[in-house]
Amino acid sequence: MDPSINILIVDDEPKNLRVLESLLDDPDYRLVRAESAEAALLALVAEEFALLILDIQMPGMTGFELAQMIKERRRTQHIPIIFLTAHYREDEHAVLGYDVGAVDYLTKPINPQVLRSKVNVFVDLFRKTRALAAMNRTAQAAEDALRIANTELAARNEALLREAEERERRIRAESAQAEAEEANAAKDRFLAMLSHELRTPLSPIVHAVTLLEEIECPPAIREHIATIQRNVRLEARLIDDLLDLARIRNGKLRLELQPVEIHEVLRQAIKICQSELTARRIQVVEKLEASGAQVRGDFARLQQVFWNLLTNAAKFSPDGSVIEIRTRTSDPGSLVVVEIADQGVGIAPDKVDRIFDAFEQGAHHSQTGLGLGLAICKALVQMHSGDIFVRSEGMNQGSTFTIQLIQTSSDSQPSEVQKTEPAPPPGVRLLVVEDHHDTLTTLTRLLERRGYKIRTAGSITEALAVAREYDFEVLISDIGLPDGRGTELLEQLTTMRGQPPAAIAMSGFGMDDDLERSRQAGFTEHLTKPIEFAALQQAISRLVKKMPA
Known part of the structure; x- marks a missing residue:
């Protein structure tokens, strides 16, 4: 028996549904009944169906109207539809039915043998289609x-x-x-x-x-x-x-200011860009000559600035070219100066003054990106009480971006690069709650390959049912779920268990307010999609490390 072979039967008369269930009683089928078009639409959202058997004459939305809505939706447009009618008007129904995607008609009273035969054909087609799709998931x-x-x-x-x-x-x-x-x-x-x-x-x-x-x-x-x-x-x-x-x-971006060593920030930015630079055979020449290159700043945001300038330099430079990074201290030593020079397409003279405006790009020809990176770089540098400007002799003459930051005393200890947590031990019990099917499938496979014990759910209701008989150690939950929010799930699990579980939030919402709401609800970690698996493992490791032995 294959529990995934679902057949949706739609009729506003319960007795007709009972007849269909009796005729199609088969251990290979799972029959899902709906007594209205609205109930049918909800069922189609929740599950996958091999076939839809649909009564034409229904109060409210007719079978034709429901079929048309089904065929307009990408997720359901492939589902074959067999219409049932007690009043078959050949020409009219044929035109309407085939226009909205019907594959066949049956008139009432239904011939059981004919019905079962047609259903078997479409179920067999569904199985073969699914098997073919699985075979094609190769190279x-x-x-x-x-x-x-x-x-x-x-x-x-x-x-x-x-x-x-x-x-x-x-x-x-x-x-x-x-x-x-x-x-x-x-x-x-x-x-x-x-x-x-x-x-x-x-x-x-x-x-x-x-x-x-x-x-x-x-x-x-x-x-x-x-x-x-x-x-x-x-x-x-x-x-x-x-x-x-x-x-x-909106004035909502906040900096975490602390002593920062500029050369270390530059090296981290180069490291992040290295694979792209290597693929393009672009050489980075480092002339880091500034003495006491320490400033008061936000390490991550300064790294973002240098990364953005480096990726821009690489994007607009030919393969095999050179990008030069120079640092120095200004006379009498109050500023740390960073210069990033490339041999790329340069900047048109009429655009030099506007290059730091949002949605602006320096080259005449079309390039990828939205033109936001330099606007953000300028804003971040100015938030550090610094300055940024650019020089270019014109098109195909390269560009040099210069950043000036206020030098601070070297007495204070600069911030260190965050260390990577060791991988958590195998066998950690996870409850993963995610309603996006592809995300849940691929994430589950990755976690199982790393030795985690996994139980999954697609909604709050399913997650609570699993939690009643599964003693998980870490909750990994999407914030937006079909029947509520992940924060509500965490609250109910806390009530059920008597204490809040170790929890990681996953969400496509990445604004500061979203992160703050998840923290207030009790999520220790908040990962913004798309989630790198290495980042998820690090989050699990941090939570496991805090657990009592």
Whole structure:
């Protein structure tokens, strides 16, 4: 018996549903009944079905109208539909039925043998289709994922640019302070939702790439996998840039100021960019000559500035070129000066003065990205009481970006790079709650490969049922669930267990307010999608480390 072979039967007459259940009583089928179009739509959202048997004449929404809605939705448009009717008007019903995607008609009273025969055909087709899909998930999956990822990334980036520009024009057009504040609030909500919608489908791609990296593949396939990974990270960076810009403009971005050694920040930024630089055969020449190159700053945000300038230099430079990084202290030594010079396409003279404006790019020809990186770099440098400017002799003459930061005393101890936690011991019991099927599937496979003991759920109701008979050690939960929020789940689990469990939040919402709400609810860790598996393991390790022996 295959419990996943579901058949949805829809009829507003309970007695008709009982007849259908009697005729189709078979251990290979799982029959799901719905007495209205609305109940049918809810069932289609919750589960996958091999076949839909649908009565035409129903109060409210007719069978034809329901079928049309089903066929308009990507998730359900492939489901074959058999119409049932007691009043078959051949020409009229045929045209209407086939227009909305029907595959067959049966008139009442139903011939049991004919009904079972037709159902068997579609169930067999469903099994074969599913089996074929499983067989095709091989090396070809990498190439398909690359094509799909690139197409989706391009479409989302274009939509993101159009929406962001439209929002910016609207905000600038509003003159009254009250209207401006409301526009900013609306923009935050829009960006948060946009971030969630764009981040969520990236997580299963990241997890699938991680799974593919663990498989022996030909070098060509590995190149495709690396390309997917780079593009997904680029998409995540674009989303982060947009959210950072919103934080800066709303005054919500906060710096964690402490003594920082600039040379260490530069080395970390170079390390992050190294794979891309190596792939392009771009050489980085370091001339770190500043003495006492210490400033008071936020290590992560300064690293973001240097990373952005380095990736820009690489993106606009030819393969095999040189990027030079120079540091010095100004006379009489009150400033630390960092220069990043490339041999790239340069900046058009008419754009030098606008290069740090949001959505602005320096080259005449089209390039990838939204043009937010330099605007964010300027804002972050100014928040450090510093300055940033650029020199370029023109197109194809390269560019030199200069950052000036206030030098501080070397007596204070500079911050250290965060150390990596050791991997948690195998056998840690996890409860993973995620309603996005692909994310849950790929994440579960990765966790099982690392030796974790996993139980999964797709909703609050399912998670509570699992928790009643499964003594998990760490909860990993999406914030947005079909029947509530992950914060509500955590509250109910705390009540059930008498104390809050160790918990990690996963969410496509990455604004500061979202992180604060999850912390207040009791989540110790908050990971923003797309979630790198290494980051998830680090979060698990930190929680396990705090548990009593």
